[in-house]
Amino acid sequence: MVESEIRRNPFTNELIIYSPARQKRPNRKEEYCPLCSGSKEVPEFKKPLRITNKYPSLDNRKDFKKVKTGTFFEKSNPYGFCELVVYTKKHDAMFIDLNEEEILAIFIEWRDATMDFAKDSNIKYILPFENYGEDVGATLIHPHGQIYGFPFIPPIIEKEFNTAVQYKNERKQCMVCDYIIAEKEEKERIIYEDDHIISIVPYFAKYAYDVYVYPKRHYGLLHHSTQREMESFSTLLPKVIQSVNSIFNKKVSYSLSLNQSPLNTPGSAAFHMYFKIHTPQRNKESLKLLGAVETSGGTFINGTLPEQAAKSLRNNLE
Numbered sequence: 396m397v398e399s400e401i402r403r404n405p406f407t408n409e410l411i412i413y414s415p416a417r418q419k420r421p422n423r424k425e426e427y428c429p430l431c432s433g434s435k436e437v438p439e440f441k442k443p444l445r446i447t448n449k450y451p452s453l454d455n456r457k458d459f460k461k462v463k464t465g466t467f468f469e470k471s472n473p474y475g476f477c478e479l480v481v482y483t484k485k486h487d488a489m490f491i492d493l494n495e496e497e498i499l500a501i502f503i504e505w506r507d508a509t510m511d512f513a514k515d516s517n518i519k520y521i522l523p524f525e526n527y528g529e530d531v532g533a534t535l536i537h538p539h540g541q542i543y544g545f546p547f548i549p550p551i552i553e554k555e556f557n558t559a560v561q562y563k564n565e566r567k568q569c570m571v572c573d574y575i576i577a578e579k580e581e582k583e584r585i586i587y588e589d590d591h592i593i594s595i596v597p598y599f600a601k602y603a604y605d606v607y608v609y610p611k612r613h614y615g616l617l618h619h620s621t622q623r624e625m626e627s628f629s630t631l632l633p634k635v636i637q638s639v640n641s642i643f644n645k646k647v648s649y650s651l652s653l654n655q656s657p658l659n660t661p662g663s664a665a666f667h668m669y670f671k672i673h674t675p676q677r678n679k680e681s682l683k684l685l686g687a688v689e690t691s692g693g694t695f696i697n698g699t700l701p702e703q704a705a706k707s708l709r710n711n712l713e
């Protein structure tokens with residue numbers, strides 16, 4: 396079998412994961428569900444359960460090794476972690492159908508996985524997420540999330556992190572803490588706020604209904620959350636997804652991710668964690684597909700102003 400590997404683009408410094416085994420993933424829509432109770436992977440479901448991904452993009456079974464042959468060709472083995480978190484025993488349920496207690500139990504697994512993966516000094520970034528629906532590439536129906544532990548900091552996070560470190564060095568403040576104050580003054584992009592968290596369609600949203608949910612207190616990793624903060628996230632996040640569904644009058648495909656501080660990296664205390672909800676749905680009929688302006692230029696064209704999106708989401712939040 397062709398081995399997976401991570402290669403570096405020497406022109407942009409980006410890393411690309413090549414994972415031939417993933418091509419063999421079955422399309423399981425009508426087939427046997429490996430996440431239902433009684434399966435080999437999930438003999439019995441008692442609470443949200445972490446299991447190793449059978450088709451991992453990253454894998455910690457071999458030591459992390461980089462190889463460089465010439466100026467342009469650098470690669471490493473795909474070192475890292477890939478786990479699934481089975482949310483519930485109900486095959487046809489969705490994240491948004493679960494109650495606050497069940498969602499809190501999922502976030503506790505995300506939190507514990509972050510603490511476990513962080514013990515490995517090769518791991519630079521941990522990304523817990525859920526992809527729901529075909530339009531974001533989900534292949535299993537049974538409600539589940541995933542957790543990736545990367546041996547590098549992914550580029551979007553790296554850019555944000557470098558900016559946050561620079562801002563902190565210059566102003567002695569957290570950039571996100573300051574941004575939250577600025578958004579509170581403007582008000583119109585805020586969807587929801589309580590004593591612990593705040594939810595915003597950011598001024599710079601790339602897609603029509605991108606939503607960020609920040610803890611109001613400064614910290615970079617989920618295991619620094621208090622019980623109250625965890626409860627607030629658990630209550631709000633499904634409501635935001637439900638609100639997007641109400642706007643489009645259907646169950647949209649979405650990604651929910653937890654963007655945390657890099658690990659084993661100097662300056663990581665400058666990062667302020669947040670949850671992000673993303674859907675490619677841009678209106679009732681169609682998705683935002685990426686064309687040359689986005690794929691070659693890296694510049695997004697968004698047909699919906701964040702202020703309009705925030706107003707619709709606020710109006711549909713139950």
Ligand SMILES: [Zn+2]
Binds near residue numbers: 428430485
């Ligand atoms: Zn199932």
Ligand SMILES: [Zn+2]
Binds near residue numbers: 569612613614667
């Ligand atoms: Zn902060």
